[in-house]
Amino acid sequence: MAGAAHELSETFLEKEYSFYELHREEYERDLFGRFVLIYGEELIGDFATIEEAIKAGIEHCGVEPVLIRKVGEKEVVLRSFSYNIGP
Amino acid sequence: MRSPNFIKVLPFYRLRDEFEGSLPPAFELGLNGPRCEVEVGLDEEYLNSYKLMDLEAGVKRGLCLFDTGADNTAIDVEVARELNLKPVGGLPVKAAFGGSSRAPMYAFTLKLKGYEFSVSQAPAFSFRGEGFIAIIGRDVLYQGDMSYQGRAGNWGFDMPVTPGK
Numbered sequence: 001m002a003g004a005a006h007e008l009s010e011t012f013l014e015k016e017y018s019f020y021e022l023h024r025e026e027y028e029r030d031l032f033g034r035f036v037l038i039y040g041e042e043l044i045g046d047f048a049t050i051e052e053a054i055k056a057g058i059e060h061c062g063v064e065p066v067l068i069r070k071v072g073e074k075e076v077v078l079r080s081f082s083y084n085i086g087p
Numbered sequence: 088m089r090s091p092n093f094i095k096v097l098p099f100y101r102l103r104d105e106f107e108g109s110l111p112p113a114f115e116l117g118l119n120g121p122r123c124e125v126e127v128g129l130d131e132e133y134l135n136s137y138k139l140m141d142l143e144a145g146v147k148r149g150l151c152l153f154d155t156g157a158d159n160t161a162i163d164v165e166v167a168r169e170l171n172l173k174p175v176g177g178l179p180v181k182a183a184f185g186g187s188s189r190a191p192m193y194a195f196t197l198k199l200k201g202y203e204f205s206v207s208q209a210p211a212f213s214f215r216g217e218g219f220i221a222i223i224g225r226d227v228l229y230q231g232d233m234s235y236q237g238r239a240g241n242w243g244f245d246m247p248v249t250p251g252k
Contacts, residue, residue, distance in 0.1 A: 003171040006191040007164050008212060013177045013189060016168050016208035044201070050207045054175055057233035063176055065191065077179045077187070078158060078210065 003063045015040055016067035033066045038067040046071075091234040112240025121219055121235065121242040122195060125151035129164055130205050133194065145170045149220035151199060153233065157224035160197070160206050163214040166221070167193050177212040197221060202246055 006012060016038045020027070022054060023043070034046040035053040037060070037076075047053040049072050050068060057066040099118045110118065129137065129144035137144050147166050161179070167174075177189030190210040197204045204227055214220065231246040 002169045003167075003176045005164060006174050006211070008180060008187050008190045009187045010186070012191060013174070016217070017189075018179070025109060029109070034093075050175075050194075054207065055136045055174070058133060058173055059139055060141055062140050063171055068175045070157060074174040075179060076158070077181050078190070 006065060013065055014069050015083060016065075019043075020069060031070045033069050033070065035068055038069070039064070096160055098174075110175065113238055114240070116242060117149040117237065118237075120216070121153040121233075121244075122150045122219060123153070123244075125149060125223075127162055127170065127221055128196055128198075129170065130194055130196045130207075132205070143171060146179040147220060150218060151197065151221040152217075152219045152222050152241070153228065154222045154224055155228060155233070157222050158226065160204070160209045160227050161222045162193065162209060162211050163188075163194065163220045164191070164211045165213070165215070167191070167211045170195070176206075176208050180210075197223070197227075199223075200244065 012032055019038055019041045020036070034048065035050050036042040036046050037057050039057070044066070045053075047056065050070070051072045053068045057068060057081055060066075062069045098203055099114070102114065104112065109115075126146055126148050128146040134144075134227040151168075172193040172195055175194055176192040178188050178192050180189050180190050190212060192208040192210050194205075194207045195209070197206065206226075216221070228244075231244055232244045234241075236242065
């Protein structure tokens with residue numbers, strides 16, 4: 001039953017993020033505030049809620065990784081967790 | 088000149104060596120942080136989609152750490168794999184010495200202390216060897232009241248209102 005292991009990496013969803021960046025202007029003009037679902041180099045659809053996008057993602061490609069992003073939302077960068085600061 | 092309220096602070100890993108066997112509650116809490124039992128699983132919202140695709144999803148029980156220093160709730164990568172969760176995005180993580188990576192993000196639920204939290208995009212990291220399977224971050228903590236009584240070795244978390252509404 002267990003799926004594939006996906007870990008922190010520089011290349012995780014690289015294709016999907018490049019595709020999003022390539023179309024960012026178009027999405028921000030036409031789909032602002034919508035949740036886009038991208039798999040590989042394809043926009044699968046846009047949705048009003050993240051739950052709808054996740055469901056569509058599962059029904060499109062099972063547990064394969066997809067990019068779901070709210071168009072226009074600033075991406076946050078994580079710096080650290082407190083538990084691993086220390087000796 | 089020292090402050091009249093001067094206190095010398097020793098790291099726990101040094102103090103731990105002074106105790107054999109069980110630790111006093113204050114040290115236990117200080118060493119391990121506030122932890123409690125948690126059940127992690129697929130959000131029931133997605134059960135039908137899993138069924139449609141003939142996918143299975145599991146449930147995992149273990150400990151979670153309440154981490155006031157963490158922006159985000161997170162789960163262990165191995166747990167995400169065991170539960171057959173679907174990655175639904177990547178969270179950029181800035182490395183200490185430059186460069187950046189992305190951590191896979193998942194949708195799941197956490198059941199603890201009588202509450203159920205639905206998380207739609209939480210990152211997964213390797214917590215191997217840490218003794219917990221999930222971290223409860225401030226995205227959950229801000230919705231409740233957390234208390235920490237170090238000397239007594241007590242802590243608590245309460246939600247004054249029904250969450251998820």
